[in-house]
Amino acid sequence: MSLDNLDIKILQLIQENAQLTIKEISQKINLSMTPTHDRIKRLEHEGIIEKYVTILNRKLLGNPLLVYCSITLDKQQKNHFVEFEEAIKQFPEVIECSIVSGNYDYLIKVIAKDMEAYNDFYQKKLSSLQSVAHISSSFVMSEVKNTTVIPLY
Structure with missing residues (x-):
């Protein structure tokens, strides 16, 4: 290429x-x-252009709360990773999910309409997953930069 x-x-x-x-x-x-x-x-x-999308304003559509969750699984076993990933793919509140290195296994990006909706998601969906041992939530107070543009040199 x-x-x-x-x-x-x-x-x-x-x-x-x-x-x-x-x-x-x-x-x-x-x-x-x-x-x-x-x-x-x-x-x-060639796959350089993967797809064309429309970026919606989540705040105007009623999802102003943005939360990053660090997830640690209880065991580092393939079936736990598979179970977690399959469940996460079904949660519309989760807009990004990445396996990461460091102190936790996954970083997910969650949107919600308010704290009550996030708490409902946290308790009924995320923390109910058998493979999850620890969840740490960081609430976004203000976005400094939010872009989808990949720099080209």
């Missing part, structure tokens, strides 16, 4: 606005529409 300057410009543009048309992109990078379209299709085919 080798990206040239035009590929990088295309990727920067569509990260900022995925609704740009081929015509608009081609005008911005000074390339005709057919080669611009071909480049985008190649980037999609």
